[in-house]
Amino acid sequence: MTAHECLLKMENIVKDFPGIRALDQVNFTLEKGQIHGLLGSNGAGKSTLIKVLAGLYSDYSGRIMFQGQEANIRTPKQATDLGIAVIHQEFSLLPDLTVAENIMLGREPLKKRVGLAFTDWDKLFGDAESFLEELGFDLPAKARIADLGVAQQQLVQIAKALICDAKILVMDEPTARLSSSERADLFAIMHRLRDSGVGIIYISHFLEEVFMIADHITILRDGKVIESKPASELDHPAVVRLMIGREVAETPVEIPVHSGVPILEVWNLTDHERFQDISFTLYKGEILGLAGLVGAGRTELARALFGASQYPLEGQIVIGGKEFVPSSPQEAISRGLALLPEDRKQQGLVLDHSVASNLTLTTLRHLIHGPLIDASRRRELVEKMIKLVEVKCTSSQVSVNTLSGGNQQKVVLGKWLAVQPEILILDQPTAGIDVGTKAEIYKLMEQLVKDGMSLIVISDEPEELARVCQRILIMRKGRIVKELVGRSTSEEVLAGVTAEY
Ligand SMILES: Nc1ncnc2c1ncn2[C@@H]1O[C@H](COP(=O)(O)OP(=O)(O)OP(=O)(O)O)[C@@H](O)[C@H]1O
Ligand SMILES: [Mg+2]
Structure with a gap:
């Protein structure tokens, strides 16, 4: 060459x-x-x-x-x-098919029987398995895509792209x-x-x-x-x-000291599947970090608190001094909780609806005036949110699937902020967000807690947690294994996440 x-x-x-x-x-x-x-x-x-x-x-x-x-x-x-093989930003796997079928799509091996061609399933799974082994990917060829976590789905995408030479x-x-x-x-x-x-x-x-x-x-x-x-x-x-096109000021976020008033208390929460014996307190005006490796159970815990768990829960949750049993997201929202989900495509947006309707999806209740939606209040809210999270779009009427990936994420963030929750859980809030906007989002978080909101931030980036959190809980295999009290450095977070417990 x-x-x-x-x-x-x-x-x-x-x-x-x-x-x-x-x-x-x-x-x-x-x-x-x-x-x-x-x-x-x-x-x-x-x-x-x-x-x-x-x-x-x-x-x-x-x-x-x-x-x-x-x-x-x-x-x-x-x-x-x-x-030319492309792994697009948006996933394009078929969720109901297996890993092997997704990888081999369009190149299924055939076998002939009585003059007719059938898919040779044994060969299909065998070929997929040996290809995955060659790549060194630890993926179950026979698992359904829908049953895999996002990281594994991403590896399937990569395998699928690589198989065509x-x-x-x-x-x-x-x-x-x-x-x-x-x-x-x-x-x-x-x-x-x-x-x-x-x-x-x-x-x-x-x-x-x-x-x-x-x-x-x-x-x-x-x-x-x-x-x-x-x-x-x-x-x-x-x-x-x-x-x-300009310098970004890397000024550290100034997180005010929280009030010391508990807003959310969790006692011995267990779903017997993804997390066990979780106890912690979130204070009003606090930014609490949840660190851990992929698969530590942080997303499942967040979903459970939000009433979106698929497993029955044991333990106790108290919000503002009153017991809360999270049976549905609606219920959680009515108690002042909101969740910015990790998987925004699946859970966050109605892609073929406009930016405006996505932003007000969660607040429609408050905008209804008799039989009608209060259009001017809605417009006001939408304009405010677009400015707050800096969505780059030509108008609020364009559909969300015309926005760039990062801007779609900002719409989800704006949507949950519009609810004006007391407790906002952010699962990987800046994944896919560019450096300039990240700094803006951190400033926004600072403002939100100053205004009395309480945040739980789940992040894979130690720098991010170190930058915004007053306290960090480290999860490992479904349990809280360590608490970092006070501001931490990213090295301390990283050491906490990777240490053996
Ligand atoms: N299908 C579409 N219809 C209308 N506008 C679009 C469409 N796709 C992209 N755009 C616009 O083109 C511009 C470039 O978007 P693009 O998706 O290429 O950005 P990007 O660099 O990939 O951003 P990100 O880092 O957020 O993924 C944006 O202003 C976006 O709104
Ligand atoms: Mg993009």
Whole structure:
């Protein structure tokens, strides 16, 4: 393989959506055996560029050269035939099928019987199993996708993309929900692919990660390429500056001391499946962190408190001095609880409804005036929320599936803030959110607790917990194993999460 052999050249790509130019004369080059980080704020155009490459849009202008030849990619099949494999930001697995079926979709082995072809199930599962073993993925080939956690689902996505012998592999936010060991596995796989000449495009908001893995970095802002350079010529602050066009002040969040008045008390809560014997108190005006490895039971605990657990609960919950039995989310909301779920696509949004209706989904009750919805109050609320969480959209009437991934997440956050809960549980609040907006969200949290709200923050990022929490509980295998009292450093959080108990 010659050095710097050009695999892909996208030239002067322009793609418009109603009211917005998502890509503006974008030039992008990928070499063989290169890991190319594609960076930019929420809505910068990263996913759109990838969708052009994947043949999902036929109405762009510009030229795509693949291995020196003009490739007029306008359909997904043309992209696949060239060896372009994409793991999109939105999952595209079939939830009711097994891991093996999802991986082998479209390439099912057949066997002939009385002149007719049938799926050879034994071979299908056998092939899938040996492929997973080759990748070193610990996944049950016969499990249904719907029964897997998000991290495992992500590995299935990756396996599915890799099985077609890709020349170009694109990963749009692949590690948003992986544990650090799974991430290490993924990086090892990426290195192997790079060494065999595959070109990899890697999109992530975890800049540390991009610097760990990328050879080259391209930065988009408002649909334009702002910079494209070897990673060794850039550093973290430079990238942030290029992404958002200004300096971000890394001022530490000033979290006021909480009131000492208990708002939520949990005693010996157990669901006999995902968590056991959980006891803790949340105080009014406190930001309490929940740290732990993926699978520690934090999400299940949050769902249980919100009345969304599938298992019967034992133990006691007290909110504002009165016992609370969480039997449904409606009930939880009426007692002043709200949950920003980890899996926003599944639980957070009605994708084909407008930004406005998603934002007011949870507050409709309060907006009803006789038989009618109070339209002007609703408009007011929507405008306030869009400003508060800084949703980038051309109007509040566009449907949510036209927003970029990060902006969809902001809508979910706004939706729950509109309820004005007393207790807000945030499960991975900034996953997929760009660095500039993250700082805004931390400031927002600070304001919310100053106004008397109490927050529980579940996060996989030690820096995040260290930055906003007054106190952190560490969970391991469904139990609380440690409490970090007072502000902690991210090193202390990380040490707490990874220690043996
Ligand atoms: N189907 C669509 N219809 C209308 N507008 C769209 C559509 N898809 C994307 N856009 C707009 O194009 C712009 C670029 O979005 P894109 O999804 O490419 O951003 P991104 O860089 O991937 O952001 P994120 O980090 O949030 O995923 C945004 O303003 C978005 O609202
Ligand atoms: Mg995106």
